[in-house]
Amino acid sequence: MTKTEYNGRxxxxxxxxxxxxxxxxxxxxxxxxxxxxxxxxxVTDVDPAFSxxxxxxxxxxxxxxxxxxxxxxxxxxxxxxxxxxNMGFEGGFSLWATLCAIPLTVALICLGMPLAEGFVKLVQxxxxxxxxxxSVSPSTPGELAATMIxxxxxxxxxxxxxxxxCVARSFARKGYVFAVFMSALLFAIMHGNPxxxxxxxxxxxxxxxxxxxxxxLWPPIILHFLNNxxxxxxxYLQNNGRELAVTEAxxxxxxxxVGGAATIGILTAIVYLCKYRAAKTDPGSGAxxxxxxxxxLRALYESPDVRAAARAELDALDAEIASAKSExxxxxxxxxxxxSAGKEKLRDRRALIYAFLFAGAMWVLMFVLNIAGVS
Numbered sequence: 001m002t003k004t005e006y007n008g009r010x011x012x013x014x015x016x017x018x019x020x021x022x023x024x025x026x027x028x029x030x031x032x033x034x035x036x037x038x039x040x041x042x043v044t045d046v047d048p049a050f051s052x053x054x055x056x057x058x059x060x061x062x063x064x065x066x067x068x069x070x071x072x073x074x075x076x077x078x079x080x081x082x083x084x085x086n087m088g089f090e091g092g093f094s095l096w097a098t099l100c101a102i103p104l105t106v107a108l109i110c111l112g113m114p115l116a117e118g119f120v121k122l123v124q125x126x127x128x129x130x131x132x133x134x135s136v137s138p139s140t141p142g143e144l145a146a147t148m149i150x151x152x153x154x155x156x157x158x159x160x161x162x163x164x165x166c167v168a169r170s171f172a173r174k175g176y177v178f179a180v181f182m183s184a185l186l187f188a189i190m191h192g193n194p195x196x197x198x199x200x201x202x203x204x205x206x207x208x209x210x211x212x213x214x215x216x217l218w219p220p221i222i223l224h225f226l227n228n229x230x231x232x233x234x235x236y237l238q239n240n241g242r243e244l245a246v247t248e249a250x251x252x253x254x255x256x257x258v259g260g261a262a263t264i265g266i267l268t269a270i271v272y273l274c275k276y277r278a279a280k281t282d283p284g285s286g287a288x289x290x291x292x293x294x295x296x297l298r299a300l301y302e303s304p305d306v307r308a309a310a311r312a313e314l315d316a317l318d319a320e321i322a323s324a325k326s327e328x329x330x331x332x333x334x335x336x337x338x339x340s341a342g343k344e345k346l347r348d349r350r351a352l353i354y355a356f357l358f359a360g361a362m363w364v365l366m367f368v369l370n371i372a373g374v375s
Contacts (some may be wrong), residue, residue, distance in 0.1 A: 013309070015344065018075070019170030020351035023186060024358060026071035026162055033063035054143045057136045058150035065158035072166050083166075096273070097210070097219040104266045105226040108206055110259025112199035114252035123194045127371040133193050137235035144236050152228035160221045163187045163204060164211040172212070174348070176297035180208040182352075189359040192366050203227055209267060212301040213274045274300050 037059060041050065050056050076083030120130055136151050138144040163183055171179035184204030188197050207220035278300055286299045302310075321330050 013173070013306075014166070014170035015173055016171050016348040017351035018079075019167040019183075020348075020355040022072050022075050022162060022166045022170075023190075023355050025075065026068045027190065027359065027362075029067035029071055030064045033067055034060060037063055052134060054136065054138055054147060057134070058146055061136075061150050061155060065154045068158035068162045072162060094214065094216065094218065097214055097216070097270070098222050100266060100270050101210075101219055101222040101226060104206070104263065104270075105223055105230065107259050107262035107266060108202060108223075109199075109227065109230060110255045111263050112202045112259070114256040114259075115202075116195065116198040117252065119198045120195055123367075128194060128367065129370055129373070130195060132370055132373075133195055135195075135235070136232065137239055138232060139236070139239040144232060147232050148229060152225055152232055156221050156225035156228060159187070160207060160211075160217050160224055163190075164207055164220050165217050168208045168211060172301070175294060176212055176301065177294050180205050180212070180297075183208050186355065186359055189356075189363045192363055193370070194367065206263065206267065209297075210270065212297040213271050215301055215303065271296060271300070 072083045075081075120128075124130060136147055138147050163186065167186060168179045168183035171182055184201050184207075187204035188201035191197070191200050203224065207223055210219040210223060211217060275296065282304060286295075321333055
């Protein structure tokens with residue numbers, strides 16, 4: 001974390017290494033909790049068929065999301081940072097963002113489902129068994145209600161807290177476009193199978209764009225919840241003989257094109273609305289004159305405090321150089337700063353590599369085990 005003094009306060013900014021550490025910690029803790037559940041079920045002689053029930057899916061999901069909630073809290077405690085109040089929830093709940101999330105969710109599903117289906121068919125050609133992957137599909141109103149809490153709502157809050165509030169936010173130090181796509185890639189790989197890779201990547205990217213545009217975790221949480229809830233409702237309808245099937249290739253093409261156009265259109269409208277609001281409430285943001293994606297997200301997400309803290313860092317460097325008594329001392333100061341910056345970049349690069357290597361290795365392992373027929 002980078003510490004900056006501003007107006008008598010100590011501001012802490014997350015670096016990419018912080019986001020990578022939280023991701024790795026939460027992923028490892030998630031796996032440990034899953035192993036504990038499997039061991040407990042094994043020693044208590046629970047019927048093996050229990051692992052295919054909705055109750056088991058809810059227990060595993062609760063373990064996963066507990067890991068995603070606890071890890072940032074523990075990391076913040078170690079680093080002396082309030083990860084409850086300063087990770088995006090302070091942005092407040094917005095009615096207009098909630099209303100925008102409803103059609104955006106439908107558009108995103110229309111875009112992602114055909115692409116995901118196509119990718120699954122592709123990996124099936126090399127032996128991947130999609131039927132071996134268990135999916136949560138409620139059959140009764142009670143199961144639907146339980147999964148709405150444990151499979152729709154809880155993951156929406158916990159995963160957005162980690163992947164947008166921690167990972168994307170920290171990756172933004174290397175660029176906002178980088179943060180959007182790399183956090184979405186980690187989010188997709190984390191799910192562990194090709195069935196979810198494409199759609200979860202799209203969902204993660206859209207949620208990151210919403211987070212940076214609105215400065216709040218609530219819009220991506222709402223979008224994430226609606227995405228999960230719609231999938232559960234569709235599964236419930238299918239289990240009760242009311243399947244909404246798409247069978248023809250042309251239907252997939254139309255869905256993809258319409259969904260893609262609608263997703264881009266709604267996102268563009270949200271970004272322009274955020275730019276308009278920012279230009280009125282925060283004239284120093286530059287949101288009224290930046291055109292490219294990187295500059296727009298920077299202008300929308302960075303608050304006056306963040307911009308002031310960045311200026312304070314530069315002012316401190318200028319003051320240190322100005323106080324130097326010789327040119328030789330100036331060069332020593334500049335060299336020390338360059339060396340420190342180089343160490344930070346190396347640390348961040350290594351942390352990113354470790355995060356992607358671990359997540360990628362787990363994804364490949366599960367993929368290979370599936371092809372080998374190991375459940």
